[in-house]
Amino acid sequence: MFIVELNDLQGLLTALQAGGFTVIGPTVKDGAITFDTLSSIEELPRGWSDVQEAGSYGIRHSEDDTLFSYNVGPHSWKKFLFPARLRLFSARKAGKAFEVDPVSPSAPPKYAFLGVRSCELAAIAIQDKIFMSGPYADKHYTALRKSACIIAVNCVHVGGTCFCASMGTGPRAKDGYDLVLTEIRTDDRHYFVAQMGSPLGKGLLQQVTHREADQKEREQVEKALKAAHDRMGRSLDTHNLPRLLEDNFESPRWEDVAKRCLSCANCTMVCPTCFCSTVEDVTDLSGEHAERWRRWDSCFTTDFTKVAGGNIRMSTRTRYRQWLTHKLCNWVEQFGTYGCVGCGRCITWCPVGIDITAEAAAIRETSMTTTNG
Numbered sequence: 001m002f003i004v005e006l007n008d009l010q011g012l013l014t015a016l017q018a019g020g021f022t023v024i025g026p027t028v029k030d031g032a033i034t035f036d037t038l039s040s041i042e043e044l045p046r047g048w049s050d051v052q053e054a055g056s057y058g059i060r061h062s063e064d065d066t067l068f069s070y071n072v073g074p075h076s077w078k079k080f081l082f083p084a085r086l087r088l089f090s091a092r093k094a095g096k097a098f099e100v101d102p103v104s105p106s107a108p109p110k111y112a113f114l115g116v117r118s119c120e121l122a123a124i125a126i127q128d129k130i131f132m133s134g135p136y137a138d139k140h141y142t143a144l145r146k147s148a149c150i151i152a153v154n155c156v157h158v159g160g161t162c163f164c165a166s167m168g169t170g171p172r173a174k175d176g177y178d179l180v181l182t183e184i185r186t187d188d189r190h191y192f193v194a195q196m197g198s199p200l201g202k203g204l205l206q207q208v209t210h211r212e213a214d215q216k217e218r219e220q221v222e223k224a225l226k227a228a229h230d231r232m233g234r235s236l237d238t239h240n241l242p243r244l245l246e247d248n249f250e251s252p253r254w255e256d257v258a259k260r261c262l263s264c265a266n267c268t269m270v271c272p273t274c275f276c277s278t279v280e281d282v283t284d285l286s287g288e289h290a291e292r293w294r295r296w297d298s299c300f301t302t303d304f305t306k307v308a309g310g311n312i313r314m315s316t317r318t319r320y321r322q323w324l325t326h327k328l329c330n331w332v333e334q335f336g337t338y339g340c341v342g343c344g345r346c347i348t349w350c351p352v353g354i355d356i357t358a359e360a361a362a363i364r365e366t367s368m369t370t371t372n373g
């Protein structure tokens with residue numbers, strides 16, 4: 001472990017910029033902590049924190065001048081690696097046919113993501129598996145991902161809707177980063193403890209003023225992470241969870257949640273692992289020019305399950321059930337991991353405060369009542 005003093009942190013951004021990276025990190029914008037391009041550490045949310053509960057989000061001044069005392073907000077890194085809208089190609093009318101415009105060989109942006117949390121590392125690893133493996137790897141995602149640099153920041157402040165500890169995805173960043181920082185603020189000191197995760201991270205650290213951490217500084221990291229782990233706002237009991245959900249496909253709880261759910265799709269838009277998309281063709285008014293766009297889609301929209309002959313998922317009950325059972329049951333079979341990393345975004349940004357941990361717990365409870373009764 002190495003110590004980087006607060007005053008030397010700008011050196012890290014400078015090293016990233018010198019390496020040709022566009023640095024993306026947290027900043028205060030539109031009343032939230034969102035991700036945007038950073039040119040200086042002055043743009044980080046210094047002295048800001050957030051307050052999150054089911055269906056509510058707000059930012060407030062924190063008790064100190066720390067830079068990373070917030071929890072995940074409305075944006076996730078998928079906004080950059082898997083953009084909400086992407087033009088796949090454009091074409092022009094040529095006689096009675098269309099000719100596809102030649103693709104300019106411009107290089108994809110080289111992103112450096114600063115402030116990636118452990119749950120988000122897990123989400124990126126899930127999306128890597130979806131988009132970069134198998135016979136249908138996504139070339140857009142792959143190009144962006146392969147050139148990206150990840151600077152993680154350990155969570156030492158946990159949010160009201162977080163449950164990464166129970167999903168095994170946090171609060172400590174275990175792997176998948178180039179460099180990880182832990183921010184430590186005591187009465188008289190403010191510094192970062194850095195650990196390298198790749199040769200790229202090592203090279204970056206070499207360009208920043210640093211020194212080896214002493215025993216006390218190492219212990220401080222462990223203490224801060226343990227405190228965060230113990231203060232986690234929520235938890236999800238994963239014991240035998242896929243089987244439990246499979247056995248409760250007709251649970252009355254699905255109807256109960258359907259009475260509250262607006263089928264608005266917010267939960268899927270904010271989720272860092274959701275990956276569904278659709279493709280749309282558009283033309284201009286002259287009919288001379290056409291484009292094909294990919295955009296995020298959601299299992300909560302009616303068009304999502306429209307097939308020849310009708311729609312196979314017309315009710316909110318079946319749509320919510322599809323979403324939750326995919327995340328916590330079928331995803332395990334498909335990808336060998338849960339589709340949920342415990343970031344809590346779907347709980348915070350659900351306009352009616354539906355909580356995935358509470359819904360899973362209610363199904364467990366109903367199942368036990370049914371079994372015992």
Ligand code: SF4
Binds near residue numbers: 270272274342347
């Ligand atoms: S399902 Fe909810 S808590 Fe889980 S990863 Fe998605 S947004 Fe986060």
Ligand code: SF4
Binds near residue numbers: 349354
């Ligand atoms: S669970 Fe909440 S966020 Fe998701 S579709 Fe229903 S109302 Fe919208």
